[in-house]
Amino acid sequence: MPMILVLDDSATMVMSLTHILKGAGYDVETGMNGREGITKITDGAKPSVILTDLNMPELDGIGFIKEARKLATTRFTPIIVLTTESGGRKRDEARAAGASGWLTKPAEPNQLLAVVKQLCPAK
């Protein structure tokens, strides 16, 4: 089963995303910030897609993307930014760091699943 790594400092967002993705047939690993995400990857997690918030403590989304792109496992893994930020500057910053796409909160579950399924169909 494909695994999605979800990074968000909001516990309710993590719970909600996990629920939606598991319901659609994906395995889900979670982290509350970018540092936890990097640790999961270096500990052996091989996500098919990564969903990350931008504003997180310790290591934010941009920092996470930059570090994840240096790791062999996630060098080319699709990374979708899911954030309240919709500003062009932030979007450019995420893109330059290596983000594959962008969804602005509030997003609809179907919208989110459409993106994830396009990048990685559930088996």
Add this chain to the structure above:
Amino acid sequence: MAAISEANERLVCAILAEQVSTLRDRMDASAAFDQLWRTTALLSWLSGLLNDLSRHSTVTNPILERERAEAIAEIAEIRRGLDELAFFEAQRQDFAKQIADCVVTALEKMAVAEMPAGTHFSSTDLAALYVSEDQRKLHDKVLSRLNPGGEKLAPVTQNEPESAPHEHNFAATYNLPNGQDHD
């Protein structure tokens, strides 16, 4: 006299920071979310149970079969609605918490006793704490309302993205997973 007034303002900021912080910590709806997800899990289980009962039934009853199918369709519809509701609520709560975070941080900075006398926490300092374009738009709206013909203050709103706010931009415009750049 000015020093006393400044000290009082900092005290007020410190108190307000604590109060907003308390308010933010009360924005916890995890019990409600838990109930929502338990309900959707139960509905999912009921739906499966109806299917299993039908499969193992030795009696064929067209009316019951139709009602079973209708019930399963209705359950699926309710589940979708609950999932959507929970997801939207989670995002709304997250957004409200982030705005509260911003207010708390700003008030805490304004309350810092070590801040040299005469220095101020400016609207630009405040704008640096924003986490969404909505906050920046509101900021600019207040600036233009309170300072219509006064000193020119730069708007903090960032350039609008080319796509609609909810639109996703990925492989077509960004880096593809296989490393090919399609910009």
